[in-house]
Amino acid sequence: MTEHTVAQQAERLLLRTAMGVLCMSLVYSAEALGYLVDVQYQSLLDGTQTGLSILATLIVLPGFVRFARLRKAEGGQHCDADSYMGSVFQRACVVAFSVTFWVLVLHEPVFKSLTATLPVGFYLNSLLVISLGAFSASFFMTLWRDRQDDDALDLEG
Amino acid sequence: MASQLRNRIRVFRAEHRLSQAELAAAVGVSRKTISTIEGEKFIPSTVIALKIARYFDVPVEAIFSLPIE
Numbered sequence: 001m002t003e004h005t006v007a008q009q010a011e012r013l014l015l016r017t018a019m020g021v022l023c024m025s026l027v028y029s030a031e032a033l034g035y036l037v038d039v040q041y042q043s044l045l046d047g048t049q050t051g052l053s054i055l056a057t058l059i060v061l062p063g064f065v066r067f068a069r070l071r072k073a074e075g076g077q078h079c080d081a082d083s084y085m086g087s088v089f090q091r092a093c094v095v096a097f098s099v100t101f102w103v104l105v106l107h108e109p110v111f112k113s114l115t116a117t118l119p120v121g122f123y124l125n126s127l128l129v130i131s132l133g134a135f136s137a138s139f140f141m142t143l144w145r146d147r148q149d150d151d152a153l154d155l156e157g
Numbered sequence: 158m159a160s161q162l163r164n165r166i167r168v169f170r171a172e173h174r175l176s177q178a179e180l181a182a183a184v185g186v187s188r189k190t191i192s193t194i195e196g197e198k199f200i201p202s203t204v205i206a207l208k209i210a211r212y213f214d215v216p217v218e219a220i221f222s223l224p225i226e
Binding site for chain 1: 181188199
């Protein structure tokens with residue numbers, strides 16, 4: 001039963017990590033937005049960033065601690081690479097890398113002339129938003145697409 | 158993540174009066190992993206396929222198969 005608990009906890013940790021990534025993409029969105037809006041909105045954006053950063057930590061950290069504790073109790077035997085959630089996570093990583101790569105490739109000829117006046121920080125934050133956002137979108141869209149009523153035909157007892 | 162790998166896990170579970178959670182616990186994966194394998198949304202690793210076959214005490218081909226083209 002412990003193995004089962006570790007496996008469940010590993011999947012929960014991956015889900016929590018993806019939620020944390022989504023929060024961080026919003027943090028960087030607020031940071032990038034800071035370059036475009038008036039100074040009077042800066043404190044609002046700073047507050048939003050701080051709140052989202054704390055939220056991301058609160059989402060990921062407890063799951064990580066619980067997983068680490070269970071894994072230690074199990075003797076580090078569990079391998080989460082075999083799980084469904086692990087495969088969705090890996091796929092989202094590949095999508096995020098591909099999207100980031102293509103944005104970098106297209107940036108030079110297409111976007112640079114359009115946004116040449118903006119500071120470097122804006123581009124860096126925007127790239128992080130695109131990368132983390134692509135990861136989150138891929139992860140949660142795959143989960144949503146693969147959702148199913150898996151309890152309907154489950155045999156309890 | 159639809160797969161071309163067919164499986165009869167649901168049939169074997171029904172024969173053994175086993176829930177997804179119980180099979181997941183026996184094999185050492187999460188219930189979601191079992192349900193997505195069963196629903197052919199996720200192709201399991203060789204290790205998981207062999208563990209499931211070993212649990213039901215049948216050859217892996219009795220549970221997993223490729224569709225005839």
